[in-house]
Amino acid sequence: MPSDPDRDKDGQVDAGRSAVSRRGFLGRAAAVSAGVVALGPAAAQASPAVVAHRTPVDGLVDVVLSVNGQDRRLRLDPRVTLLDALRDRLDLVGSKKGCDRGQCGACTVHVDGRRVLSCLTLTCAVPPRPVTTIEGLARGEALHxxxxxxxxxxxxxxxxxxxxxxxxxxxxxxxGTARSDAEIREAMSGNLCRCGAYNNIVDAVRAVQAGRTRNGAD
Structure with missing residues (x-):
């Protein structure tokens, strides 16, 4: 069996030599740690990836949002939803905050012509796609x-x-995929009406599909 330098010939630990060995180890460990800390800033400066992905001090992002045909410039937190940006920053309050969980449909807007729930959509993820809100449907005094x-x-x-x-x-x-009353109800099932006007809503959709509206602007 190899001899242990910290034990005497009787197998007892030599406290003096063992203590020195431990102190030496701790000293070397402290020196290495100090070196790592000292090199930290230099290493960060030498890495372009670290600098390139550094977050701005205020944490805000610049966004150009095309809303109802107009470009709107915003500086906001990247966590701001499209609904909050429309209502709180652009004063477009036609889109409503009902559940704020994507369950009621009151916040529905169009992004690139497709309906989306603005309470679940991050503003910074929208550009360059155009946004249309209820305020952008009419043409002057002529309703859609x-x-x-x-x-x-x-x-x-x-x-x-x-x-x-x-x-x-x-x-x-x-x-153009929903034609029957049942299909219209299914396609509109994500929009809740607590007042229960569903029958009249279906009638309105059927009227538009049949071209039976007055004073409407395409």
């Missing part, structure tokens, strides 16, 4: 055909969900 149909068929009561219902219905009509 779907807006006019909702008026003609009393397809709302309290009105809180109406903007989301209309935005979803416009996209549905454009998609």
């Amino acid at each position: 055909p779907m807006q006019q149909a909702f008026v003609d068929h009393d397809a709302f009561q309290c009105g809180f969900c109406t903007s989301g219902q209309i935005m979803s219905a416009v996209a549905l009509a454009r998609e």
Whole structure:
């Protein structure tokens, strides 16, 4: 068996030599740690990847958002949802915050022509795709055909969900996949109406599909 330098001939630990050995080890470990700390900033400066991905001091990002045909420049937290940006930063309050969990559909807007739930969409993930809100449907004083149909068929009561219902219905009509009442109800099932105006909403959608609206602007 190899001899242990920290033990005497009787097998007892030599406290003096063992203590020196431990002190030496701890000293070397401390020196290595100090060297790593000292090299830390230099190593970071030498790595372009670290510098390139450094977060700005304020943590905000610049976003150019195309909304209803206009470019809007925003500087905001990257966690801000499209719904909050529209309502709180751009004063476009037609899109409603109902559940804020993507369950009621009151926040529905169009992104690149497709309906999305703005409460679940990050603003910084939208550009360069254009955004259309309920405020962007009408052409001057002329309502969009779907807006006019909702008026003609009393397809709302309290009105809180109406903007989301209309935005979803416009996209549905454009998609052209829902024709029967059952298909329309299924395609609109993500938009809830607590007042229960579902029958009138279906009538409004059917009227637009059949071209039976008045004073509507495409």
